[in-house]
């Protein structure tokens with residue numbers, strides 16, 4: 001499928017619980033201008049699922065008096081995570097004397113960088129960290145600090161992934177490399193037969209790839225995946241360049257004044273490897289598992305059969321909802337159904353609103369799926385990749401012994 005602009009969701013108004021499409025229409029229009037006429041659309045929400053869901057979640061915030069943004073827990077956890085990042089970096093570069101001191105510090109540094117992404121940058125990029133735009137911008141730009149462009153991430157994640165989750169040819173998260181086939185609608189290569197095995201080291205090189213090559217390629221080409229985007233200009237361009245200079249300087253340049261170049265390179269690969277595996281696994285567990293739907297629009301009309309909100313719920317799977325530790329560490333990304341339906345609510349509220357979302361899904365006959373633990377999610381991701389690597393094109397999307405609920 002050729003380049004297509006985002007068709008953002010039904011802009012019904014809610015109080016603090018708006019979907020990502022709201023407030024992003026200027027970007028949507030910019031994308032439409034860059035890519036041509038709009039193509040993929042969603043069915044009308046005739047049953048009123050999203051309206052009722054918003055009413056119930058709005059009611060929760062009214063009853064409890066809680067604010068959807070600017071939560072003290074966010075400021076505290078941001079300080080803890082940034083302190084862990086600075087401490088592990090300083091100890092690794094300036095204090096560690098032996099490999100057995102350096103290796104755990106490098107793993108800690110990679111994990112701290114992933115936590116910055118999950119907890120600080122992700123909420124900032126979705127405007128859910130604060131009511132104050134400068135706080136959201138500052139939080140969003142911590143991504144540039146750890147090596148990836150917040151400008152490109154906005155297009156890839158906020159616009160294309162969140163609007164068209166799991167739609168082949170639209171969602172850039174399932175179109176990472178031809179070596180990996182995440183959906184039954186993607187092209188099949190023979191080598192993918194082993195993708196469930198080589199997937200893990202491949203995840204490990206992804207962070208270094210976008211740090212040193214992918215982002216620069218995307219900006220030079222003015223594209224993300226199949227989509228044309230406006231190239232960064234003005235402050236966006238300044239921040240893009242500054243982010244690359246600072247992150248390359250921190251991870252490669254500065255350490256070379258104190259250590260041999262090959263030691264720095266090895267530890268760069270270790271730190272970015274840990275970062276890449278953690279980021280990829282956590283994001284993929286929400287969508288690339290057996291229970292997630294991979295639906296496509298009608299070929300002639302390019303219209304999705306489901307309404308936008310129904311599609312978001314059915315293409316997404318929660319995991320380990322009972323784990324307070326994982327919810328804290330992963331920035332609520334184990335509650336991705338709630339995140340996809342309410343990306344503008346700060347993630348600290350997801351454990352509380354998940355029962356409202358689940359009940360509303362049940363009331364409207366919308367699929368709500370979860371894995372009881374992180375490991376159950378990993379096992380499902382492994383099985384799904386193995387299945388996709390062996391599924392021939394034209395076999396139909398879901399043969400095999402285990403039916404996949406919700407997928408069609």
Ligand SMILES: [Zn+2]
Pocket residue numbers: 122126157162339343
């Ligand atoms: Zn998101």
